[in-house]
Amino acid sequence: MLQINNLVVQIEDKRILNGLNLTVNKGEVAAIMGPNGSGKSTLSYVIAGREDYEVLDGEILLDGQNLLEMEPDQRAAAGVFLAFQYPLEIPGVATMTFLKASLNAQRKARGEAELSTPDFIKRVNAAAAKLEIQKDMLKRALNVGFSGGEKKRMEILQMALLEPTFCILDETDSGLDIDALRIVSEGVNTLREAGRGFLVITHYQRLLNYIVPDTVHVMASGRIVKSGGKELALELEANGYADYRQSDAA
Amino acid sequence: MADIAMIKTAAETGLANLFAITKSLLPGDAAHREDAFRRFSERGLPHRRIEEWKYTDLRALLRDAAPFAGKPTEADIAAAEALDGPLTAIDSIEAVIVNGHLVRAPAALPPGVEIVPLREALGSGHPLLARMGAVGHAHDNAAYALNAAFMSDGAVIRIAAGTHVERPIHLRFLNTGATPFATATRVLVHVEVGASVTLLETHAGPGGVGYQPNGVVEMVVDDHAKVAHMRLNAEGSDALALSTLTARLGAKVAFDSFNLVAGTQVSRHQVYLAFAGEGSNAGIRGATMINGTQHADTTLVIDHAAPGCTSRELFKTVVDGQATGVFQGKIIVHSRAQKTDGRMMSAAVLLSEEGTMNNKPELEIFADDVQCAHGATCGQLDEDLLFYLRSRGLPLKEAEALLLESFLAEPIGEGIVHEDIAAALTGVIDGWLRARG
Numbered sequence: 001m002l003q004i005n006n007l008v009v010q011i012e013d014k015r016i017l018n019g020l021n022l023t024v025n026k027g028e029v030a031a032i033m034g035p036n037g038s039g040k041s042t043l044s045y046v047i048a049g050r051e052d053y054e055v056l057d058g059e060i061l062l063d064g065q066n067l068l069e070m071e072p073d074q075r076a077a078a079g080v081f082l083a084f085q086y087p088l089e090i091p092g093v094a095t096m097t098f099l100k101a102s103l104n105a106q107r108k109a110r111g112e113a114e115l116s117t118p119d120f121i122k123r124v125n126a127a128a129a130k131l132e133i134q135k136d137m138l139k140r141a142l143n144v145g146f147s148g149g150e151k152k153r154m155e156i157l158q159m160a161l162l163e164p165t166f167c168i169l170d171e172t173d174s175g176l177d178i179d180a181l182r183i184v185s186e187g188v189n190t191l192r193e194a195g196r197g198f199l200v201i202t203h204y205q206r207l208l209n210y211i212v213p214d215t216v217h218v219m220a221s222g223r224i225v226k227s228g229g230k231e232l233a234l235e236l237e238a239n240g241y242a243d244y245r246q247s248d249a250a
Numbered sequence: 251m252a253d254i255a256m257i258k259t260a261a262e263t264g265l266a267n268l269f270a271i272t273k274s275l276l277p278g279d280a281a282h283r284e285d286a287f288r289r290f291s292e293r294g295l296p297h298r299r300i301e302e303w304k305y306t307d308l309r310a311l312l313r314d315a316a317p318f319a320g321k322p323t324e325a326d327i328a329a330a331e332a333l334d335g336p337l338t339a340i341d342s343i344e345a346v347i348v349n350g351h352l353v354r355a356p357a358a359l360p361p362g363v364e365i366v367p368l369r370e371a372l373g374s375g376h377p378l379l380a381r382m383g384a385v386g387h388a389h390d391n392a393a394y395a396l397n398a399a400f401m402s403d404g405a406v407i408r409i410a411a412g413t414h415v416e417r418p419i420h421l422r423f424l425n426t427g428a429t430p431f432a433t434a435t436r437v438l439v440h441v442e443v444g445a446s447v448t449l450l451e452t453h454a455g456p457g458g459v460g461y462q463p464n465g466v467v468e469m470v471v472d473d474h475a476k477v478a479h480m481r482l483n484a485e486g487s488d489a490l491a492l493s494t495l496t497a498r499l500g501a502k503v504a505f506d507s508f509n510l511v512a513g514t515q516v517s518r519h520q521v522y523l524a525f526a527g528e529g530s531n532a533g534i535r536g537a538t539m540i541n542g543t544q545h546a547d548t549t550l551v552i553d554h555a556a557p558g559c560t561s562r563e564l565f566k567t568v569v570d571g572q573a574t575g576v577f578q579g580k581i582i583v584h585s586r587a588q589k590t591d592g593r594m595m596s597a598a599v600l601l602s603e604e605g606t607m608n609n610k611p612e613l614e615i616f617a618d619d620v621q622c623a624h625g626a627t628c629g630q631l632d633e634d635l636l637f638y639l640r641s642r643g644l645p646l647k648e649a650e651a652l653l654l655e656s657f658l659a660e661p662i663g664e665g666i667v668h669e670d671i672a673a674a675l676t677g678v679i680d681g682w683l684r685a686r687g
C-alpha cells in the first residue's frame with residue numbers, strides 16, 4: 001500500500017534522507033527503529049506533507065497515488081494519518097471543535113455527508129472511553145495543559161475517529177508510563193485490520209511488546225539499513241544501535 | 251505655532267462653510283458649538299506630524315467634507331431599517347438613528363430608564379447636558395470637537411440609581427443614501443449609583459458610498475454601577491467612520507466595552523476612559539478584521555486618576571490584503587493612583603505580505619506602587635500549527651480560519667457574559683473568515 005522509492009530529502013542544505021526505500025503492505029504493521037537523529041521523524045513529516053523539507057529525489061506512493069504532489073489535507077483525505085512525536089498545543093480551539101472540523105473536512109473531501117452533532121458526539125465519546133480520556137478534556141483547548149501521556153492518547157483518539165488507511169505513529173511510546181502504554185497500544189491494536197497499514201516508529205523495543213509488528217526495519221543515516229521480522233527488534237534491544245552507528249562512519 | 255498660516259485644505263474650507271451655514275439651524279447652545287468649532291479649526295484636520303494621528307492622517311484621508319444628511323424620509327427609514335445586523339435578533343430596548351436623526355425611540359421603557367432624543371434635550375436644555383465632556387482628554391481631539399460643533403441628534407439616557415435594566419438597550423445607527431453625506435451623533439448615558447445596564451451599538455450603512463459618520467458616546471458611570479457595552483462597526487465598504495467613546499467612572503464601578511470592526515474603508519475608534527473613583531474595574535477590548543486597502547485605527551487613552559483601579563485592554567487585529575491596522579494605547583497613572591493594575595495588549599496577525607500593522611502601546615506612570623504592563627505582537631499564523639491542522643484534513647483556508655477564529659474570539663470570551671451577544675459577534679467574525687474563501 002505504501003511504497004517509498006529512493007527518497008532523498010534535505011532541509012537547509014542538510015541531507016537527512018539518503019535514498020530511502022520502504023514498502024508497507026495492506027494489513028501490515030511495520031516498525032522502524034533507529035538511533036536518534038537518523039531521520040525517522042523527518043520521514044514521517046515528509047509522508048504527511050510538511051513543507052519545510054526539500055525532496056530532491058524519489059517518490060512516495062500510497063495505493064499508487066503520488067503523495068508528494070498532494071497537499072497535507074489531501075493526503076489526510078487519501079487516508080494518511082500521522083500521530084505526532086510532539087503533538088501541538090492549539091490555544092483557544094476546543095478539542096471537540098477541532099475533532100469535528102477535522103472529521104467533517106475529511107468526509108467532505110471524500111464526498112460524504114457531514115455527521116450530525118449527536119452522531120459525532122456519540123462517536124467521540126465511545127472512542128474516548130476506550131482510551132480512558134475524561135470527557136472534560138474534550139472541552140478544553142486542544143492539548144493545552146495536557147500531560148505528555150494525555151497528548152499521545154489524544155493522537156490515538158484522532159486516529160480512531162478519522163479511520164485512516166495508513167497510520168504513522170512517531171514515538172508514540174515516549175513519555176508514556178506502563179499503564180498509558182498499555183491503553184494506547186490496545187487503542188492501536190483494535191484498529192489493526194486487513195485494509196489498514198501501520199508504520200510504527202520507535203527508539204525502544206518496549207512498545208513492540210504491545211504492538212507486535214509484522215516487519216522491523218532499522219534506519220540509520222537516512223536509510224533503511226536492515227529489515228527483518230519481529231525478532232530483529234529483540235536483537236537491537238540486546239546489542240543497541242552501535243553497529244549501525246559504526247556503519248555511518250564508514 | 252509656526253505653521254499657523256497653514257493653507258486650509260478643501261475639506262477644512264468645506265467644514266468651515268458647513269459650520270457657517272448650519273450652526274444657526276442646529277439645536278442647543280450656539281456658544282458651545284462655536285467654541286468646539288474653534289478648538290477644531292485652530293489646528294485643522296490632524297495629520298501625521300500630530301503624534302495622536304501619526305498613523306491615521308485624517309487630512310489626507312478626508313479629502314472632501316460631505317454635506318450633513320437631512321432628515322430622512324419614510325423611504326430612507328425603510329431602506330435603512332432593512333440593514334439587518336446580527337444584534338437585531340437580541341431582545342432589546344431599541345432606538346433607531348437614521349442618517350444621524352433619531353427616528354424611532356423605544357415604544358415603552360422599563361421603570362428607572364429615561365431616553366430623550368438629543369435634539370429635544372439640546373432644545374430644552376436638559377439638565378444632564380451638563381455632564382457632557384466629562385473626560386477632559388477628549389476635548390481637543392479633532393473628531394470629538396467636530397462632533398461637538400455639528401452634533402444634530404442622538405440620545406440622552408439616564409438609568410436611575412439602583413435600576414437593573416434587564417434587556418440591553420440597542421442603539422442602531424443606520425445610514426442610507428447614494429451620494430456621500432456626513433453625520434454627527436451624540437449619545438450621553440448617565441448610569442447612576444448602583445445601576446446596571448447593557449448597551450449595544452450597531453453601525454451600518456450602504457456599500458460603495460463614501461459617507462462620513464462621526465459619532466460620540468459619552469458615559470458617566472456613578473459609584474457601584476455596572477456597564478457592559480458592545481459595539482459593532484459594520485459600516486459600508488467606502489465609509490470613513492470616526493467614533494469616540496468617553497467614560498468617566500466613579501468608585502467600585504464595573505465597566506466593559508468591546509468594539510468589533512468588520513468592514514469600512516477607514517475607521518478610527520477612540521476610547522477616552524477616566525477612573526475618577528477608587529476600586530473600579532474596566533475592560534476595554536476589541537477585534538478588527540480588515541482587507542483590501544482598508545484602514546482601521548484604535549486609539550485609547552486610559553487615565554488612572556484614582557487609586558486601586560484595574561484596567562485590562564486587549565485588542566486583536568487580522569490584516570489581509572494591503573490593509574493597515576493601527577493600535578495606539580496609552581495608560582496614564584497619576585501620582586495618587588497607587589495600587590493601579592493596568593495591562594494592555596495588542597496582537598495582530600498579518601495574512602499577507604502587503605499588510606501593515608502599527609502598534610504603539612505606551613505607559614505614563616507617576617505613581618510608585620503600581621502594576622502595569624503592555625505588550626504588542628505582530629506576526630503570521632504559526633506554520634507548525636497550520637501543518638498540524640492540515641494533517642488532520644483541514645484545507646489551508648479552513649485551518650487558517652480555525653486559528654483566526656480562536657485568535658479573534660479571545661477578547662469576546664474575556665469580556666462578554668451575555669451569551670447571545672457573544673454568539674452574534676462571533677458570527678460576524680465567522681462570516682468575515684468564510685468570505686475569505
Ligand SMILES: Nc1ncnc2c1ncn2[C@@H]1O[C@H](COP(=O)(O)OP(=O)(O)O)[C@@H](O)[C@H]1O
Pocket residue numbers: 011012014016034035036037038039040041042043052
Ligand atoms: N527543521 C530542521 N532543521 C534542521 N535540521 C533538522 C530539522 N529537523 C530535523 N533536522 C535534523 O535532521 C536529522 C534527523 O532528525 P529527525 O528526523 O528528527 O530524527 P529522529 O526522529 O530519527 O530522531 C537530525 O540531525 C536533526 O537535527
Ligand SMILES: [Mg+2]
Pocket residue numbers: 040041042085170171
Ligand atoms: Mg523523532
